[in-house]
Amino acid sequence: MRYTDFSYHDIVLLLQGLGVSVALFAATTLIGLVIGLAWATLRYYRVPLLAPLAALLAELLKNSPVLVQLFLVFFGLPVLLEMDLTPVQAALITLSGNTAAFIYVIAVSAIESVGRDQLETARVFGLSRWQTLRRIVMPQAAAFALGPLAGLLVNQLQVTSLISVIGVVDLTKVGAILNLRTLKPFIVWTVIGLLYYLMARLIAAACARVEARLRAHRQWKGL
Amino acid sequence: MIHIEGVAKRFGSNTILDGIDLRIAPGEVVSILGPSGSGKSTLIRCINGLEKLDGGSISVDGHRVDDPKQLQLVRRCSGTVFQLFNLYPHMTALQNVTLAPIEVLKTPRAQAEQEGRELLASVGLGERADTYPAQLSGGQRQRVGICRALAMKPRYLLLDEVTSALDPEMTGEVLAILARLARSGTTMLFVTHEIAFAREISDRIVFLDGGRLLADLPAAQFFAADGGLAQPRIAQFLSKMSK
Numbered sequence: 241m242r243y244t245d246f247s248y249h250d251i252v253l254l255l256q257g258l259g260v261s262v263a264l265f266a267a268t269t270l271i272g273l274v275i276g277l278a279w280a281t282l283r284y285y286r287v288p289l290l291a292p293l294a295a296l297l298a299e300l301l302k303n304s305p306v307l308v309q310l311f312l313v314f315f316g317l318p319v320l321l322e323m324d325l326t327p328v329q330a331a332l333i334t335l336s337g338n339t340a341a342f343i344y345v346i347a348v349s350a351i352e353s354v355g356r357d358q359l360e361t362a363r364v365f366g367l368s369r370w371q372t373l374r375r376i377v378m379p380q381a382a383a384f385a386l387g388p389l390a391g392l393l394v395n396q397l398q399v400t401s402l403i404s405v406i407g408v409v410d411l412t413k414v415g416a417i418l419n420l421r422t423l424k425p426f427i428v429w430t431v432i433g434l435l436y437y438l439m440a441r442l443i444a445a446a447c448a449r450v451e452a453r454l455r456a457h458r459q460w461k462g463l
Numbered sequence: 464m465i466h467i468e469g470v471a472k473r474f475g476s477n478t479i480l481d482g483i484d485l486r487i488a489p490g491e492v493v494s495i496l497g498p499s500g501s502g503k504s505t506l507i508r509c510i511n512g513l514e515k516l517d518g519g520s521i522s523v524d525g526h527r528v529d530d531p532k533q534l535q536l537v538r539r540c541s542g543t544v545f546q547l548f549n550l551y552p553h554m555t556a557l558q559n560v561t562l563a564p565i566e567v568l569k570t571p572r573a574q575a576e577q578e579g580r581e582l583l584a585s586v587g588l589g590e591r592a593d594t595y596p597a598q599l600s601g602g603q604r605q606r607v608g609i610c611r612a613l614a615m616k617p618r619y620l621l622l623d624e625v626t627s628a629l630d631p632e633m634t635g636e637v638l639a640i641l642a643r644l645a646r647s648g649t650t651m652l653f654v655t656h657e658i659a660f661a662r663e664i665s666d667r668i669v670f671l672d673g674g675r676l677l678a679d680l681p682a683a684q685f686f687a688a689d690g691g692l693a694q695p696r697i698a699q700f701l702s703k704m705s706k
Contacts, residue, residue, distance in 0.1 A: 364513065365615065
C-alpha cells in the first residue's frame, strides 16, 4: 500500500475532526446563546451603561471578520494579558463571542416583534416585568426567532472551519492533512464538504422541528 | 369607588382629556358614550395606569394610580377587557384565563384551572378551554377576554369598546354576557357605541366630546327630551348613531 492510498485509519481521523468541529460548534453555540440572551435581557430592562455596552460590543463583533477576531484573540490576547492561550481556547472565546453578537441581534428583533398590546395587557393584569418576559415575551419571541436562528447556526457551523488556521485539528484541518498526504484534493474536499453539508442539514431540521412546536398555536384547526 | 378628578391628558399639543370629573360607586353600571376620538378609551387607559396623567388624579378604592405601588393595587381590584381582545396567542383559552391568577394572585394551579373552566363554561366555552385563540371566532375570543378579566375577581370591570371589532351576531353573544354581569351587580365602566344596549343596562350614562364631559345622567334621563337630548351635541350624536 502506497502512502497516497486511503486507509481505514483515515476514517477514524475524519471522525475525530468531525467530533472536534461539532463539539466546538455545540459549545460556542451554547455559550453564545447564554451571553447573547443575557445582553438582550440587559436591553429589555434598559440597564444603564451595561445595555449600551452590550449593543456596542455586538456591533463590533458582527461587523468585523471572524478570522481577524480569531487572530486578535489568539495572537493579541496572550500579549496583552501575559497569559498562554491554546488554539482551542482561542477558538472557544472567538466563536462564542461572535455567535453571541448575532444571537443578540436576533433576540432583540424577536423581542421587539412582540406587540405592544401584549406588554400592556400583561401590565394591566399585574404581571411583573420578569413574569411578562418569561410568560408572554419569550414564548412569542422564540417562535419568531427560530427561523433566523436556524440560518445563523448553519452559518456558524461553517465558520468553525476558520479555526483550522490557528492549528485546531477540526474537520477542515483533517481535510488539509489528508489532502497533503494523498494528493487527491477532489475526493478529500468533496467528502469534507459533504460532511459539513450533512451537519448543516441536521441543524436545520432540528430547528424546524422546534419551530413547528413553538408555532403550534397558530395552526388553524377549524371550528 | 372610582374617583376621577380634573383628569387631563395630552399627546403633544393634542388635548385628549380636559378636566374630567367622574365617580363610580360599587355596583354601578356606567356607560361612556361619545364620538371617536373623544377620549373614551384614553380615560380607561388612565384608570388602569397605561397612560400617565397630565393633570388631576384618579383613585380606585383609595389607591392612587399615579403611585407605582398603589397602581399595583388598583390593577388588582380592576379588570380590563380590550377592544381587540389582546389574548395571549401562544396560550390556550384556559391558560389565558389562569395566567394572572397563578402568577399574580398565587392561586394554586389546580384551583385556578377549576375556576377558569367554570368561568369558560359559564360563557358557553366549556368545550373550547384547550383551544388557542387563533382557532376561536372573534366573539369567542372576546368571551375568553371577559373570563380572563373576571378570573381576577375584580371589583371594577373596565370595558373598552369590547364589541367594536365584532359583527352583529358575535356582538350579541358578548352583550348577553355583559347584561348578565350587570344584573349580578358587577361594577362596570363600559365604553361603547352600542347605544341601545347601554340604555338597557346602565345606571348612568356619561357623554364625552373633545375630551370634555358633556353629560353625566341617569340612563332614563339621558335619553329624555328635557335631559341629555336637550343638549344639541348629544342630540346630534344620538340621531347620527341611530341611523
